[in-house]
Amino acid sequence: MVTSRHVxxxxxxxxxxxxxxxxxxxxxxPATRERVLAAMKEAGYRPHAAARTMRTRRxxxxxVVVADITNPFYPQLLEAVGRAxxxxxxxxxxxxxxxxxxxxxLTALSEGTVDGLIFxxxxxxxxxxxxxxxxxxxxxxxxxxxxxxxxxxxxxxxIAGGRAVADYLVAAGQPRIGYIRGPELPSTARYRERGFRxxxxxxxxxxxxxxxxxxxxxxxxxxxxxxxxxxxDDPPTAVFCANDVTAFGAIDAAVSMGRRVPExxxxxxxxDIAMASWDxxxxxxVRQPITDMAxxxxxxxxxxxxxxxxxxRQQNFPSELVIxxxxxxxxx
Amino acid sequence: MVTSRHVxxxxxxxxxxxxxxxxxxxxxxPATRERVLAAMKEAGYRPHAAARTMRTRRxxxxxVVVADITNPFYPQLLEAVGRAxxxxxxxxxxxxxxxxxxxxxLTALSEGTVDGLIFxxxxxxxxxxxxxxxxxxxxxxxxxxxxxxxxxxxxxxxIAGGRAVADYLVAAGQPRIGYIRGPELPSTARYRERGFRxxxxxxxxxxxxxxxxxxxxxxxxxxxxxxxxxxxDDPPTAVFCANDVTAFGAIDAAVSMGRRVPExxxxxxxxDIAMASWDxxxxxxVRQPITDMAxxxxxxxxxxxxxxxxxxRQQNFPSELVIxxxxxxxxx
Numbered sequence: 001m002v003t004s005r006h007v008x009x010x011x012x013x014x015x016x017x018x019x020x021x022x023x024x025x026x027x028x029x030p031a032t033r034e035r036v037l038a039a040m041k042e043a044g045y046r047p048h049a050a051a052r053t054m055r056t057r058r059x060x061x062x063x064v065v066v067a068d069i070t071n072p073f074y075p076q077l078l079e080a081v082g083r084a085x086x087x088x089x090x091x092x093x094x095x096x097x098x099x100x101x102x103x104x105x106l107t108a109l110s111e112g113t114v115d116g117l118i119f120x121x122x123x124x125x126x127x128x129x130x131x132x133x134x135x136x137x138x139x140x141x142x143x144x145x146x147x148x149x150x151x152x153x154x155x156x157x158x159i160a161g162g163r164a165v166a167d168y169l170v171a172a173g174q175p176r177i178g179y180i181r182g183p184e185l186p187s188t189a190r191y192r193e194r195g196f197r198x199x200x201x202x203x204x205x206x207x208x209x210x211x212x213x214x215x216x217x218x219x220x221x222x223x224x225x226x227x228x229x230x231x232x233d234d235p236p237t238a239v240f241c242a243n244d245v246t247a248f249g250a251i252d253a254a255v256s257m258g259r260r261v262p263e264x265x266x267x268x269x270x271x272d273i274a275m276a277s278w279d280x281x282x283x284x285x286v287r288q289p290i291t292d293m294a295x296x297x298x299x300x301x302x303x304x305x306x307x308x309x310x311x312x313r314q315q316n317f318p319s320e321l322v323i324x325x326x327x328x329x330x331x332x
Numbered sequence: 333m334v335t336s337r338h339v340x341x342x343x344x345x346x347x348x349x350x351x352x353x354x355x356x357x358x359x360x361x362p363a364t365r366e367r368v369l370a371a372m373k374e375a376g377y378r379p380h381a382a383a384r385t386m387r388t389r390r391x392x393x394x395x396v397v398v399a400d401i402t403n404p405f406y407p408q409l410l411e412a413v414g415r416a417x418x419x420x421x422x423x424x425x426x427x428x429x430x431x432x433x434x435x436x437x438l439t440a441l442s443e444g445t446v447d448g449l450i451f452x453x454x455x456x457x458x459x460x461x462x463x464x465x466x467x468x469x470x471x472x473x474x475x476x477x478x479x480x481x482x483x484x485x486x487x488x489x490x491i492a493g494g495r496a497v498a499d500y501l502v503a504a505g506q507p508r509i510g511y512i513r514g515p516e517l518p519s520t521a522r523y524r525e526r527g528f529r530x531x532x533x534x535x536x537x538x539x540x541x542x543x544x545x546x547x548x549x550x551x552x553x554x555x556x557x558x559x560x561x562x563x564x565d566d567p568p569t570a571v572f573c574a575n576d577v578t579a580f581g582a583i584d585a586a587v588s589m590g591r592r593v594p595e596x597x598x599x600x601x602x603x604d605i606a607m608a609s610w611d612x613x614x615x616x617x618v619r620q621p622i623t624d625m626a627x628x629x630x631x632x633x634x635x636x637x638x639x640x641x642x643x644x645r646q647q648n649f650p651s652e653l654v655i656x657x658x659x660x661x662x663x664x
Contacts, residue, residue: 061436070411070606075401082428091436094426096414104393104423113445219610252611274402278551279584280612 004045004307011039016088016299019306061091062301063114065105067121069096071217071245073271077120077143080294088302090115106132109139116301118142123185125149138304142297143288145187150312152304154297158188158270161286161319162195165240165268168321170203174238174266179207180215180225180250182242189217189242192270192286196240211236215246222249223256230257230265238266238327244273247283251326262328272322282325289317336377336639343371348420348631351638393423394633395446397437399453401428403549403577405603409452409475412626420634422447438464441471448633450474455517457481470636474629475620477519482644484636486629490520490602493618493651494527497572497600500653502535506570506598510543512557512582514574521549521574524602524618528572543568547578554581555588562589562597570598570659576605579615583658594660604654614657621649 004018011018013036020028021036028036039045062085066074078094085092093114095105106128108114116138122129125146133139133151145153169177179196182189200207213229215222222241229236230253241247247269254261261267269276272287296315304310336350343350345368352360353368360368371377394417398406410426417424425446427437438460440446448470454461457478465471465483477485501509511528514521532539545561547554554573561568562585573579579601586593593599601608604619628647636642 069401069407070404072402072404072407075404075407078428079402092428094428096410096424096426219606223611248610248612255611274551278580279555279587280580 003309005310006043007036007039007045010043011036014299015303015306019302022306058115058305059091059113060089061093061114062298063093063095063105063108063117065095065097065102065117065119065121067097068217071243072275073243073245073273074120076273077290077294080291081118081120081142081298084291084295084298088298090298090302102126103128106137109137110135116140116305118297118301120144121186122146123183136308138301138308140297140301140304142293143188145314147187152300152312153314154293154300154317155187155315156288156293156317156319158191158319159195159198161270161321162192162197162240163199164195164319164321165286166196166199166203166205168323168327169238169240169266169268170200170205172238172327176211176234176237177205177207178211178213178229178236178239180213180222180229180239180241180246182246183216186217188270192242215241215249217243217246219245219249219252222246223253226250226253227257230254230259236265238268240268242270244269244271244276244283244285247285247326248275248281251281251283261326266327268327276322277324284324284327285322287320287322289319293317335641337642338375339368339371339377342375343368346631347635347638351634354638390447390637391423391445392421393425393446394630395425395427395437395440395449397427397429397434397449397451397453399429400549403575404607405575405577405605406452408605409622409626412623413450413452413474413630416623416627416630420630422630422634434458435460438469441469442467448472448637450629450633452476453518454478455515468640470633470640472629472633472636474625475520477646479519484632484644485646486625486632486649487519487647488620488625488649488651490523490651491527491530493602493653494524494529494572495531496527496651496653497618498528498531498535498537500655500659501570501572501598501600502532502537504570504598504659508543508566508569509537509539510545510561510568510571511539512545512547512554512561512571512573512578514578515548518549520602524574547573547581549575549578551577551581551584554578555585558582558585559589562586562591568597570600572600574602576601576603576608576615576617579617579658580607580613583613583615593658598659600659608654609656616656616659617654619652619654621651625649 004015008015008018021033082092109117118140120143122144140152142154145155197207213225215225239250241250247267250267251261269283269285272285276283276285336347340347340350353365414424441449450472452474454476472484474486477487529539545557547557573582579599582599583593601615601617604617608615608617
């Protein structure tokens with residue numbers, strides 16, 4: 001069967017553009033519209049009846065599922081997704097949800113309340129999620145991925161991010177490198193730790209177990225973990241944290257004990273949320289390109305809503321080390 | 333007509349309990365259920381046909397409309413509302429929305445996708461909102477109220493909060509009191525400023541125009557405003573900010589200029605979000621009882637979904653000054 005993808009290739013445009021032409025959107029330039037219509041004719045493309053029914057049933061509403069909205073990373077990601085959807089004339093409904101919410105979002109999808117779903121906080125696969133994907137429901141995983149699940153996923157390269165931090169700390173000559181670990185399940189925490197550990201081992205500076213502590217993804221848990229590390233006779237001289245919020249917790253632990261950052265201990269986070277650049281923290285961190293990720297997720301989802309036959313696509317954005325005062329602005 | 337309210341009064345229980353008995357909820361103790369059923373019989377209460385139809389049409393889903401989710405106050409409020417809804421066996425759908433989203437939420441309400449709406453960020457009334465209220469749609473305003481609109485509203489006493497800050501700063505002998513103003517429209521910002529100004533005037537310490545600056549509700553704008561105030565020959569010795577996020581901006585301005593908080597300048601915020609107690613800010617602020625407010629809003633909404641004939645109800649929670657290190661822990 002000729003799909004919108006064939007038409008897009010033939011016309012040299014994106015599937016989104018083909019979709020817009022089908023919807024009569026005013027966002028397509030007249031010349032482009034002509035080219036797409038000609039390509040449809042040439043390819044013998046006819047949106048078949050089911051697809052047409054589906055299209056007319058569209059709600060132009062996309063569901064976004066999130067947990068842990070008190071971690072400011074997620075509101076920032078949601079703002080970006082909301083803006084990207086807005087630019088595509090789509091509305092957004094949010095589910096702030098752990099498992100029950102996930103089921104309710106999947107129900108809304110199967111009932112047609114929303115045209116597709118973006119999951120931002122999956123930690124494990126689940127039977128309802130796998131079933132929805134088997135049924136070809138339009139779903140994109142954003143930020144956190146699932147290796148085991150062949151579906152559209154938009155992530156950043158957390159392994160490379162963890163490696164970059166290891167390179168930076170070793171090159172800066174830090175004698176005792178510590179790590180405040182994230183939770184076990186999310187891909188983000190696992191990959192950051194894997195990249196960090198692997199690169200330290202390659203550099204013959206393996207991470208010492210006694211200089212690591214579990215911080216979850218929460219400020220308070222990380223603060224407690226850092227207080228323990230700093231209370232040691234040989235405390236770490238630099239601590240990498242699984243995300244920015246836990247890095248703030250680590251800095252606050254130092255403040256609470258009268259230690260100075262970066263003079264007594266360096267702290268590094270991950271995400272580069274807006275707060276990371278606030279003067280009180282001024283945090284060295286690994287930047288995720290939040291806006292680009294949001295746009296990519298929306299694009300993949302709208303393409304899949306338009307053509308469920310597309311193969312699973314995975315987009316893994318590069319991450320970037322941003323050096324600020326919490327590591328003494330040492331440049332390498 | 334005998335309503336669920338009459339039954340509740342007769343049985344000495346809340347309307348919520350009557351509603352739960354009608355729904356066959358397992359959350360009602362057997363003895364209470366008996367009492368409610370007896371009261372229904374005594375009062376001759378029969379949920380009439382339309383109400384029954386409406387009840388069977390219930391989605392057990394409530395919509396919550398919010399703007400500005402990157403201000404951490406709102407994620408915290410949404411978490412609390414989500415938990416309160418969860419306890420009442422209701423699901424939550426969020427609209428992150430300025431005006432277009434508001435319309436979309438009202439459409440979802442009129443189409444029955446949600447049973448009711450909680451608005452957390454109204455700044456002005458609007459024709460669609462007023463029309464929905466005239467139609468008796470279940471809507472509750474939470475956090476920000478609208479004086480002009482006779483409807484269910486849950487707020488805190490922002491005037492009393494502003495007055496308490498004025499009392500505190502004058503009693504502490506602060507010679508030059510400044511103010512970083514919030515946006516013009518939201519009731520929260522207007523009432524905080526009104527209480528602060530009025531009380532300062534009553535204490536014969538009227539707010540000096542040259543020691544005030546507009547900070548919106550944003551960190552960066554407040555930081556710029558504070559830098560201007562601190563650059564004066566006679567800078568303020570204490571600055572009250574319209575919310576916590578702008579107080580963080582004010583503290584960060586001081587940090588960026590090498591000024592110490594509280595030694596050189598005191599800073600006070602409003603809301604008492606979780607971050608306010610983090611060591612790097614340790615902010616004196618006015619606490620809003622977020623959990624209590626969320627529960628009240630959910631209760632009012634569920635009661636109204638059950639009985640649209642209820643008169644408009646307004647609940648105004650007291651606020652509380654919480655003194656921390658950003659004002660030198662002066663106790664009075």
